[in-house]
Amino acid sequence: MEHFDYIIAGGGCAGRSLAVRILPYIQASNKRVLLVDYEEKKSNDRTWCFWEEHPDVFEPAVYRKWDRLSFASKFLHQELDIKPYQYKMIRGLDFYAHTDQLLADQPQLIRLQGKVEKQYTEKDQAYVVIDGKTFSADYVFSSIPQVQEKKPDRYQYFLQHFEGWLIETEGNTFDQECATLMDFNTSQQAGTSFVYVLPLSSNRALVEYTIFSKQELAPEDYSAALQQYIQEQLKCMQYTIIEKEHGVIPMTDHPIKRQQERIIYLGTAGGFTKGSTGYTFRFIQKHTAAIVKQLMESGHPNLPAISSPRFALYDATLLHLLDSERISGEEIFSRMFEKNSARKILKFLDNESTLLEEVQIFSTLQKTEFAMALLNRTIKIMSNS
Ligand SMILES: Cc1cc2nc3c(=O)[nH]c(=O)nc-3n(C[C@H](O)[C@H](O)[C@H](O)COP(=O)(O)OP(=O)(O)OC[C@H]3O[C@@H](n4cnc5c(N)ncnc54)[C@H](O)[C@@H]3O)c2cc1C
Structure with a gap:
């Protein structure tokens, strides 16, 4: 049986992020992965958007970045000063090509195309079965989705589902310097929904219709929402659709096992998709960087939690509010952006705010609804544990 120091099971965003970051460590310590x-x-299967303060290792793969964002709803229209952050976009295809290049010709990193059929730990080893063949490792880092039985009486399950069109218009439709983070000027009937617009030039943009709800929509409903937004909000009657993207991201407060003995889960499989927003890219980067730092410092990858459990409570609270219909997502986000600096909100959504900043943000929101939802979720979490 072939043995590796580490096996990275799943080579999507999280697996490749770890593989790139771990290279200097395995070179210095003569390990095999x-x-x-x-x-x-080889396809452009997704586009990642995220904000960050300082350029990270995937900066060369960034396709566009913006210093200015805007927020719109029927209550508010605001330009957001996001300094010291920049809002960035990485196209899936560029990320895969860039990481393929970084990982090429690395004799200590072996790549294999195959199906992971099983992963397990026995004694002090981890094992992965790939197309019927078993490999062993000191540790497995896995982003293969975990099968988890839903418990709707205890946890909340939402989907963030979206369709995006890369469009080209005839005139100069877009301000290239300013991306739209959220525009709620779209029907809120089927769930909290908004459109974001990422301008790539004055006549090209990715326009993405996003909805938080329990069920996906029929394909024609995404198209209808996008058509309506492009015509009514962007005032654009003539355009060509160059590319389409569709995706579904789970939003839940169901805790996910992050480690099972010698198997450490990464990415969405490891619960690094933020329950209330679906953002994952930056959480993956922070997690994989922390693993490598831990390896360099101690020789083992076991990590304590990388963010405080109170953020899980906030995510659960927001999901509860979205579900309860006492208040709409549009009202919550409008109040949040109206009363707080964008910097503070982005830091909060990154799970990096201080308790004082969180109290300041909550004090600006719909207090009764938030207090009731927070209490409801605190009781639920306590009765679940
Ligand atoms: C369309 C889309 C757009 C998104 N946009 C954003 C965004 O803008 N910002 C953001 O922060 N997050 C975004 N996300 C959420 C998240 O960042 C991505 O889903 C991200 O790719 C998660 O990384 P991952 O490594 O956990 O999963 P993946 O990137 O899906 O990687 C998992 C890998 O495992 C492989 N795999 C699965 N099962 C097996 C098996 N049995 N054997 C072998 N290989 C297997 C898959 O082929 C895949 O390559 C988006 C998600 C989607 C779907």
């Missing part, structure tokens, strides 16, 4: 995925990753 196997990276396995059943896909070749």
